[in-house]
Amino acid sequence: MKSTHFALTSAALLLALYASSALAQDAKGIVIYNAQHESLTNEWAEAFTKETGIKVTIRKGSDTEFGNQIVAEGKLSPADVFLTENSPAMALVDNAGLFAPVDADTLAQVPEEFRPANGHWTGIAARSTVFAYDKTKLTADKLPKSLLDLAGPSWKGRWAASPSGADFQAIVGALLELKGEAATVEWLKGMKANFTAYRGNSTAMKAVNAGEVDGAVIYHYYYYGDQAKTGENSKNVSLHLFKNQDPGAFVSISGGGVLASSKHPKEAQAFLKWITGKTGQGILRTGTSFEYAVGTGDESNPELTPLKDLQAPKVEASKLDSKKVSELMTAAGLL
Amino acid sequence: MSFLHLHGLRKAYGNVTAVDGIELAVAVGSRTAIVGPSGCGKTTLLRLIAGFEAPDAGSIVLYGTELAGNGDVVPAHRRGIGVVAQDGALFPHLSIADNIGFGMKRDEDARDERIADLAYVVGLDRGILKRRPHQLSGGQQQRVALARAMARKPRLMLLDEPFSALDTGLRASMRKAVAELLEQAGIATILVTHDQAEALSFADQVAVMRDGAFSQVGAPRDLYLRPKDRMIAEFLGDSIILPARISSGIAECAIGHIGADSTSPRDVARIMLRPEQVFLEPASRADVANTPPNVVFGEIIEAEFAGSVSTVALRVLNSLDPPDAAVIGNHPLILRRSFVDAPTVGAIVRISVHGKAHVFDGTA
Amino acid sequence: MTPSSAEYHPSRPSTPAAAWSRLLPTSWIAVAAVLVSLFALLPLGFIIWVAIQTGWTSVAQLVFRPRVGELLVNTLSLVILVVPITALLSVALAWLTERSDLPGARFWSGLSVAPLAVPAFVHSYAWITLFPSMHGLFAGVLISVIAYFPFIYLPVAATLRRLDPALEDAAASLGNTPWRVFLRVVLPQLKLAVLGGALLVGLHLLAEYGLYVFIRFDTFTTAIVDQFQSTFNGPAANMLAGVLVVCCLVLLALEAMLRGGERYARVGSGAARTAVRTSLGRATVPCLALPLITASLALGVPFLTVGRWLVAGGAGVWNLDVISLALWQTLVLALGGALLTVAIAIPMAWLSIRRPGPLPRLLESCNYIVGSLPGVVIALALVTVTVRVAMPLYQTVATILAAYALMFLPRALVSLRASIAQAPVELEQAAGSLGRSPLRALWSTTVRLSAPGAAAGIALVGLGITNELTATQMLAPNGTRTLAMAFWAMSNELDYAAAAPYALIMVVMSLPLTWLLYVQSRRMAGR
Structure with missing residues (x-):
């Protein structure tokens, strides 16, 4: 018995050691906590490594998961860079004082409107809220004028969203910032009564396409991404832009930052600079992500409605309160 | 007077003929032993009589009713024939009392008393009625199996090597006790065994079976002293x-x-x-x-x-x-x-x- | 480990058993077993600790709210509907394949176990791509039934094969029609097998994540993962985990209560006769429909859809570098986790067989309770514990392997116990009397005899790890991407074609392990 025990234990330990070397990241490279779309970050990382020789290890997760995780990990966080889809999680980490200031030449590449005033992180891309609707069912006159309309009784059982996703939570964050807590609580209550929950924006859009619901509150690029592929999940879908500084016209900023605890700050800063630079932003224009480029003078994909035409409401990205949003949504029974 | 008749009974499994051309008459209240080496087909014969299997040919007639023949078969549960299997086949999930009462009607009058009576008749202590089968010795299990089969008041009892799992000493006394008990109850019995001494001492009529057929049928004494051939002679002693x-x-x-x-x-x-x-x-x-x-x-x-x-x-x-x-x-x-x-x-x-x-x- | 100390002290009693207990006193094994059990209790302790830390008012606020009620209704409806349906289906299939003259019974029996090789979330993936609008309770019940029925089918079929047909004959001779024989004699003897399988199904229903996400059916587990994805280890997630733990404990208690102190061993000696298969006669064709429909739903649908996506994806989805890395990492984790799990299960298994008593029983039940907890709860506990007090272990292979060990310890225990029980200590002594030194005696008897059990344990645990998703996602070291994780990432982006190769590889990897399970269950029935 002891010999099997011993043999098995030592085999397991050896294997564990071997496994650590097989699985663990390269000590010289940087670790990215990536809440952005995997395909986009992969495109960035591959090109970056090719150009600089710096290895990149990516951990996949979601905005607030990583935001809270970095806070929990504190100074011992293994992450060097944090990339999000939306800004609230950046604010979360920044409020905990865990970001290192972004290099000045990086900040110089991004207009002020796309980054917080304190310079602790920067916008790396942007996405616009849209109402994706079933064009075989709804005509222009039947579309909601404002995001707030969707809480009304006429929309009962007709629309979809992905409440567990950071994307939608950012939209609620903007609503909270623009209209205040009382209005937001009221709207969430209406939403709970009216909407159907899907997990993921693409799934919500797919439901619209399949005629399960009339429309869905999502971000714009899911539609363009699908159209660029086969279009099979969006052939019946059209995008409605709320514009008019409506909360539903909210443009969400995807953020990037370098952790103060990073053991490879130089490489991490280099990465951030690279993705906000010409090549990195160029990937947004030419790649399959269809997110808006935010670098000064960088064009977005020509198929998109230009950022300036969206008439987005002015929301201070660093003020979006993810904790409050998740509390309100939990209280409303959405989480 | 005979009340059970087997005519030309035949049963084959694929190419293997287990039982072939069996003729047998069993008298009311009598004891018949079917003895033969293992694999001779005696258990198959018992299963045919019990109704667990259907014969390929031949007939089984009990009190003038054809149980099997011409392709029609009365299923086991409608034959009213009691069976005690080799190791008792007690239901492990039921108490002894429920085992004995298994074949009774649920709403039968004085069910509990009858169970207790049956236990007494087969020589079981009342105290074990609440126990489970695995808590009993082999001999006790056989007694329960017998009581369970007797509860249905069968006219015919089939015993499939019921004593083979018991110790030598217990075997003889159980055999004697069972023989007396069944005789008193007026139940005709067919015992299947590979033990010739058991067969000779138990039965009024012994059938020696070999390769699926009876080589000789007769009273124990006749068989012992006047066997038909050398093999029967040597098999019996x-x-x-x-x-x-x-x-x-x-x-x-x-x-x-x-x-x-x-x-x-x-x-x-x-x-x-x-x-x-x-x-x-x-x-x-x-x-x-x-x-x-x-x-x-x-x-x-x-x-x-x-x-x-x-x-x-x-x-x-x-x-x-x-x-x-x-x-x-x-x-x-x-x-x-x-x-x-x-x-x-x-x-x-x-x-x-x-x-x-x-x-x-x-x-x- | 000094080699055979008996040789140096010839005056001492030198029976192998005595020498063995000198080499490794029982108390040491007991200490090891206690340590393993304490470690196993970590997640449970964690939940209690969090609850205390959070304080009653907050706990009450987080637990007694409508959302938790909704989740409870969903989760309970699932359990209440799926468990009886799977039990019914499994018993019917087992009877048809084991006790009737159904044509191709062996073939259908194999097909009734094969769905185990398809991870639950791949079942769901298959259905959702075939019927995109499938969702909710109905879909959850349908897919859960076809994904999990083998858990009941396996033990029920094995028990049916082992049942002494003499009991059924006896019942028939006592005047019971075949149907009543089945109800009064066969079914009660299947009770333990059905209960054991039903418990497994119930626990899987509570723990599964991927299956229900695809079809938009929220259970406690999906809600915990949602909470984790928005708050990491926030109190809401932990309290949901607490409620989930209570659900698991209720299931365990329910099973123990229904099982009672029953022992349905065959009474008597001698080999049981093989049962005569019931002739289906004219019912053959309708009866064939049951295994046929089940197999088409449980195997046909996954193979059809995975095949369809593979064809649609063409060569483009076979990104061999990425796929082979995921395959390699999965293999390393599965093998490492399985070896570790079996290794730490050994003291417990040895103790419970060789030194049975209240302590081993208590320790063992600890392990079983923890093994019944969903991966998400264990992962949540380990994430929080490592990030707060054991940072060097945070996001390491050691932690993920430890999580696997906690989750799959019962699987290893069951296999090991059975095989150690087959190796009575007398054999060691016999080997000693034939001139083997104590260690060689041990090697040539107990170790040899329990090796198949250990191998089966490794296979079972490995199968579990290969298809594990939630705990792996939460705990794995940076840069880890197992097959399940890759599959999940791809299908989350609705790139079903790119997910198909991973689904195929997981199924192909699981098939031999499932086969082993099937063969093992058939062999057990032969005893």
Whole structure:
């Protein structure tokens, strides 16, 4: 018995050691906590490594998961860079004082409107809220004028969203910032009564396409991404832009930052600079992500409605309160 | 009066014929034993009677009702035949009381009392009724199985080697107890066993089975003393088989002239004696030379002590005019004797035979 | 480990058992077993600790709210509907394949176990791509039934094969129709097998994540993962985990209560006769429909859809570098986790067989309770514990392997116990009396005899790890991407074609392990 025990234990330990070397990241490279779309970050990382020789290890997760995780990990966080889809999680980490200031030449590449005033992180891309609707069912006159309309009784059982996703939570964050807590609580209550929950924006859009619901509150690029592929999940879908500084016209900023605890700050800063630079932003224009480029003078994909035409409401990205949003949504029974 | 008749019963599994051409009649309240080596088809026969399997041909008639025949089969649960299996087949998930009461109606009057009565009848203590089967000894389990089968008041009880799992001592007493019990209850019984002593002591009628067919059916005593052939003879017990000439009711053989159970004269025949018929008296070499004809002597060439019974081997010294003397010369007689008067090696004995020799038909 | 100390001290009693207990006193094994059990209790302790830390008012606020009620209704409806349906289906299939003259019974029996090789979330993936609008309770019940029925089918079929047909004959001779024989004699004896399988199904229903996400059916587990994805280890997630733990404990208690102190061993000696298969006669064709439909739903649908996506994806989805890395990492984790799990299960298994008593029983039940907890709860506990007090272990292979060990310890225990029980200590002594030194005696008897059990344990645990998703996602070291994780990432982006190769590889990897399970269950029935 002891010999099997011993043999098995030592085999397991050896294997564990071997496994650590097989699985663990390269000590010289940087670790990215990536809440952005995997395909986009992969495109960035591959090109970056090719150009600089710096290895990149990516951990996949979601905005607030990583935001809270970095806070929990504190100074011992293994992450060097944090990339999000939306800004609230950046604010979360920044409020905990865990970001290192972004290099000045990086900040110089991004207009002020796309980054917080304190310079602790920067916008790396942007996405616009849209109402994706079933064009075989709804005509222009039947579309909601404002995001707030969707809480009304006429929309009962007709629309979809992905409440567990950071994307939608950012939209609620903007609503909270623009209209205040009382209005937001009221709207969430209406939403709970009216909407159907899907997990993921693409799934919500797919439901619209399949005629399960009339429309869905999502971000714009899911539609363009699908159209660029086969279009099979969006052939019946059209995008409605709320514009008019409506909360539903909210443009969400995807953020990037370098952790103060990073053991490879130089490489991490280099990465951030690279993705906000010409090549990195160029990937947004030419790649399959269809997110808006935010670098000064960088064009977005020509198929998109230009950022300036969206008439987005002015929301201070660093003020979006993810904790409050998740509390309100939990209280409303959405989480 | 017979109430169970089996006619031309046949059952095959694929190419293997398990039972073929079985004929049997069982009298009311009687005890029949079916005995044969393992694999002879006796269990299959029992299962056919019980209704667990359907025969390929032949018929089973109970009290004038055809249970099987012409392709119609009355299923086991409507035959009213009790079965006690080899190891009792008690239901492990039920208490002893529920096992005994399994075949009774749920709302039967005085159900509990009947269960207790049955337990008493088969000699079980009331206290074990609440227990589970695995808490009982093998003998107790058999008693429960019997009580369970009796609860349905069957007209016929089938016992499938029910005593084989028991200790030797317990086996004999259980056998006796069961036989008495069933007789008192007036239930006819068919016992299947591979133990010839069990068969002979238990039954009024014994059927010896071999290769799916009955080789002989009869009363135990007839079978033992007048087996049809050598194989049956040897299956039922030790036997001495000798070549002989039969004339006017006397068998002339290597160990003398012995009364035969057949009067038809034959020059070449085979006779069978049970060793218990052969007696040995002390004698001397001088006696061998001096004695009148028709007296046969032997010399003990081997003696083996084995407790109560000793085995001796002897060579016939002056065989009388045997038709085939070489048989005796090459094969000494083997006899079992009580140790009290067992002769020693080298001793000379006078051989005598009590009772008649059985003459086999033909040259078997 | 000094080699055979008996040789140096010839005066001492040198039976192998005595020498063995000198080499490794029972108390040491007991200490090891206690340590393993304490470690196993970590997640449970964690939940209690969090609850205390959070304080009653907050706990009450987080637990007694409508959302938790909704989740409870969803989760309970799932359990209440799926468990009886799977039990019914499994018993019917087991009877048809084991006790009737159904044509191709062996073939259907194999097909009734094969769905185990398809991870639950791949079942769901297959259905959702075939019927995109499938969702909710109905879909959850349908897919859960076809994904999990083998858990009941396996033990029920094995028990049916082992049942002494003499009991059924006896019941028939006591005047019971075949149907009543089945109800009164066969079914009660299947109770333990059905209960054991039903418990497994119930626990899987509570723990599964991927299956229900695809079809938009929220259970406690999906809600915990949602909470984790928005708050990491926030109190809401932990309290949901607490409620989930209570659900698991209720299931365990329910099973123990229904099982009672029953022992349905065959009474008597001698080999049981093989049962006569019931002739289906004219019912053959309708009866064939059951295994046929089940197999088409449980195997046909996944193979059809995975095949369809593979064809649609063409060569483009076979990104061999990425796929082979995921395959390699999965293999390393599965093998490492399985070896570790079996190794730490050994003291417990040895103790419970060789030194049975209240302590081993208590320790063992600890392990079983923890093994019944969903991966998400264990992962949540380990994430929080490592990030707060054991940072060096945070996001390491050691932690993920430890999580696997906690989750799959019962699987290893069950296999090991059975095989150690087959190796009575007398055999060691016999080997000793034939001139083997104690260690060699041990090697040539107990170790040899329990090796198949250990191998089966490794296979079972490995199968579990290969298809594990939630705990792996939460705990794995940076840069880890197992097959399940890759599959999940791809299908989350609705790139079903790119997910198909991973689904195929997981199924192909699981098939031999499932086969082993099937063969093992058939062999057990032979005893």
